[in-house]
Amino acid sequence: MTNAISLLLLAIQVPATAILLSRLLKGPRRHPPIEPQQPTPELLGKVSVVVPTLNEALRISPLLAGLSLQSYEVREIVVVDSNSSDGTPDLVKAMQQKDPRFRVMTDDPLPPGWVGRPWALHNGFLHSSEASEWFLGLDADIQPHPGLVAGLMKTAEAGGYDLVSLSPQFILKYPGECWLQPALLMTLLYRFDPAGIDTQQPERVMANGQCFLCRRSVLAAVGGYSSASSSFCDDVTLARNIAVQGYKVGFLDGAKVLKVRMYEGAMETWKEWGRSLDLKDATSRSQLWGDLWLLFAVQGLPLLIILTYLLISVSLSHSKQTPLIGIETQTRLIASLHTPSLVLLGLNLFLLAIRFGMLLAIAPSYDRQSAKGSWLFWLSPFADPLAVLRIFLSAFRTPREWRGRKYI
Known part of the structure; x- marks a missing residue:
């Protein structure tokens, strides 16, 4: 990643991370x-x-x-x-x-x-x-x-x-839901105070x-x-x-x-x-956009950014062993890993660590005793980009069918 892109992503992610931490720090008061x-x-x-x-x-x-x-x-x-x-x-x-x-x-x-x-x-x-x-x-x-x-x-x-x-406590039975459902639930935990916190702002109340x-x-x-x-x-x-x-x-x-x-x-x-x-039915348009930004920044992006760095690192390693690309290209790749990019990488590793910590915290909220492929629960962070995409897809669409009823 170029330094310009790294700085842009940091501008998106740093304030969102601060908001996330302010909510997580309320946990001991639950x-x-x-x-x-x-x-x-x-x-x-x-x-x-x-x-x-x-x-x-x-x-x-x-x-x-x-x-x-x-x-x-x-x-x-x-x-x-x-x-x-x-x-x-x-x-x-x-x-x-x-x-x-x-x-x-x-x-x-x-x-x-x-x-x-x-x-x-x-x-x-x-x-x-x-x-x-x-x-x-x-x-x-x-x-x-x-x-x-x-x-x-x-x-x-x-x-x-x-x-x-x-x-x-959610009952899980099948491999796909063991992987996807915790990621979808996590979209709520990122956006709102933890269960057990008395939220003072009516517009942020959960139920x-x-x-x-x-x-x-x-x-x-x-x-x-x-x-x-x-x-x-x-x-x-x-x-x-x-x-x-x-x-x-x-x-x-x-x-x-x-x-x-x-x-x-x-x-x-x-x-x-x-x-x-x-x-969306309970949220103002500005709050909805704010929640979407937060999810994109702290849940949707970290895994994608880390994977991008891994690909760049593999490319650098391969180019040194088999110099099929020019010196100028190699120099650009190395320069892309300078300070802003390394800070971005560190931030997203930190966010991924938080994500696994939150997964450990919500484990008691799942009954996986009879689930097939229950181990996929622990890989649910890898479904995060998909879960965030699901929220984006539904945020601006009015359901036409719900629980067996059709709506015009």
Whole structure:
């Protein structure tokens, strides 16, 4: 690389690295992961659980079984089905025979301007018991541990939170997703504070709708899910709207209380999850461009720059052994490795070391016990340029299909 190119890349990467380090240094102040807890009498009937479904028959059974193991803090479990054709409501009705807290309802036809998931959750909120103090939205693909709801509620009330969502433990099964999925997740970790940090800026708040606990009074005050009606990342959009109103919002580590099996294989992970990770529906255009710059600088570029240096080094070594190129060309190659280029190389080696350190830190967030090719998890940094490309590809496109629904 010429010195001019090296200086340009340094100008792009140095400030991004400073931002990344400022976020990582908050790590020691993180709230500890939520632990499963036993309920206490004051929690009796405080929570209404709402689950949106659309053709989830192959995935919902672990959720239903896990919810049935939650104790008396759960008043009701409302499954809002969007006219599934695979027998999903029948599974819920069968569970209702064993646990009367379960009930299933069908949401109204999707109105203009609404995305299916927030519409189902909004209907569930409107039809849930007003006697419950908390609303808990759960996705059909999560696998809750016993004590999840009690632990979540006690944490929320002890911390004075009005809204708390949890990051799960992800279940991996196939080689491709073991390699790609951690790289996609890392795009969030680079852009936002770690889970367990109380973010002070509402526009930088993170949330996860897979497990989304909110005070019922707060949700009513913001009109339910109406403020996130058209958002394909309704969880983050709604959480930020609530934070703007001055309510306390938390995003905590829930790897000890729930697991999730999101998508089957690398291709589905690329297509479905990659579509929502840009968070464009919850982000201003300037913030979106800023996040894309950060990802490009500290996640997308390091591996490419290091590989370029390796190629240059190999060329230099080869030219010395077999002088097939001219002295002038050799001199230019050697000059390209002067101070700016060496500083650039050092910076990117440092960023790659950080990346592997972050991979080690998030390892507990993955269940790889039954995964084929689980060792590919440790090579996921080599998928980083591809993950950053996925965010760029989706950042300026509106999804036309989502979770089995088609949108015009």
